[in-house]
Amino acid sequence: MGGCYSAASAPGNLMCKTAEGGKCTAPNENNKYFLVPGAASNQQSVMACENPLGTAVGEKAYVGVEGCDTCTAPAPLTEAGMRPARCTACNLGSGKPNLAGSGCFKCNIPTCSHCSANGVCEACTSEEQRPNTDGTKCISCNIDGCTRCSAENKCDQCGDGYRLEGETCVQIQPSACKTLGNAGCATCDPNGGDEICLTCTKESDFLQLNKKSCKASCDGDGEIADPTSTPKVCKCDAEKGYQLQDDACVQTQPSACQTENCQECTNRGKENEVCTECISTHYLTPTSQCVKDCTIISGYYGDADKKCKRCHDACAECVGAANNQCSACPAGRMLQYTNTNTPAYGGTCVGQCSVSATGEGCEVCGARIGGTDYCSKCKGSQVPINGVCAANPSARATACTSNGQGACTSCTGDYFLRDGGCYQTDRLPGKSICTQAANGQCNKCANDLVVSGGNCGECHPTCATCSAAGAADKCKTCVTGYYKTSDNEGSCRKCSEGLVGCRQCIASANAFVCLEMSDNTSENVNKSGLSTGAIAGITAAAVIVVGGLVSFLCWWFIYRGKART
Secondary structure, three states, X not given: OOOOOOOOOOOHHHHEEEEEOOEEEEEOOOOOEEEOOOOOOOOOOEEEOOOOOOEEEOOEEEEOOOOEEEEEOOOOOOOOEEEEOEEEEEOOOOOEEOOOOOOEEOOOOOOEEEEOOOOOEEEEOOOOEEEEOOOOOEEEOOOOXXXXXXXXXXXXXXXXXXEEEOOEXXXXXXXXXXXXXXXXXXXXXXXXXXXXXXXXXXXXXXXXXXXXXXEOOOOOOOEEEOOOOOOOEEEEOHHHOEEEEOOEEEEOOOOOOOOOOEEEEEOOOOOOOEEEEEOOOOEEOOOOOEEOOHHHOOOEEEOOOOEEEEOOOOOOEEOOOOXXXXXXXXXXXXXXXXXXXXXXXXXXXXXXXXXXXXXXOEEXXXXXXXXXXXXXXXXXXXXXXXXXXXXXXXXXXXXXXXXXXXXXXXXXOOEEEEOOEEEEOOOOOHHHOEEEEEOOEEEEEOOOOOOEOOEOOOOOOOEEEEOOOOOOOOEEEEOOOEEOOOOOOEOOEEHHHHXXXXXXXXXXXXXXXXXXXXXXXXXXXXXXXXXXXXXXHHHHHHHHHHHHHHHHHHHHHHHHHHHHO
């Protein structure tokens, strides 16, 4: 939060109820903030539930949930990683939390309290109601242990610790397994002689759909791990239309939309079909396509509504909507990370290197990376670390060996040397050059070229990765705005050559898909989803038609002239 606050007065008391030793010891009872596990007095100790950037405690990161109003604190991590808070209520306009508390999603279902990513109701506000089987409404069904009902007071799915008997739920009485012990089960429900597995011998295993065994993964068709269940269990992926039938997941409601990975569309199955909603694992692009990750479109991010949205104008690429969530910057600007321990959360784009007028700071801005100037030589005792003059002695010592002239002569550990500075491979600008370094040297170039003398060459400007420096016909992948129809090495063509007005695209041997139009339109799938062959065919057909019309008009005027004479 960038400052010190008093727990006795505003705004500090809005976040923290009590504080001691320089850190918050109890959050405000409004539940809009949570304590950061293990935070020291010199670290951020209280965090807003809605802050998805979070904070780091060493190698452990704790984050809030975008759009969340109230939450419970995440449990402490036992190893390096990231753990979010559990959202219990969302901000007005952000929708409703899912049962796992991992996100806020919109669903217009009366009396529904929790929604999944695709708008399916998971729980109801009234204790006397349950979601129906499809999760499209809440119905009267006051049955203990029941989570879904097929009709009024007719349960068809029970929660943990209960089993379904007829149309009601019966509480399970765990006991030692008699017949399923060899199937990886620790405790079982006798169930009248037909044992049901309740827990697994290995905590890392998953209870399988038929509740007769435990396995290391949920790998059957339509199966996913249930993130809300303890112990871990496998379930059917309802968001993709799978339902449990005879101990197997069966897709009962496949989408009839022709657009790949599309759930809802207009003009279904026709040439002018337009996708309006993707399956739960995908995001809707500006051209009505469905993609797994919005970052394949430069300058876009995936929002809670499962749509690809444009980044803030200050960012070239981003992880969220705000100007402090940039993950890359336009040429002439450089990225200043919000938290240097967690670069994945992004930061703010600031001005590029400039020569300092004081006795400290940069003396020479001689490193140019991606169109932005970085420092290559510093004043005083400073040296360039990640393109910026480092004042922290420990930072200098862990990264750089200096000749005392304001530049690095060699680097240590996972840093690599370039233009007088040491750079890391997990953040910009270093990762745009090198993706792997050891013993102070780069050993894997980001553009797939072979490291030569500790340096990485440059591909042709149209290539993102390549096999030969500077060669236009040796591209493996293309930069933004270009595409290649073959998986083999070759030249990259402008997206506008595949479809007039297309700004960003992807392509294969059989299809060309426009991800963003220059005019930001998305009229129909023909604009974004025609194959290159189809586009060529339409062009050829148009030429034939126009040519035929011209020939007819010429004949007509000649004939008319003869008739008059």
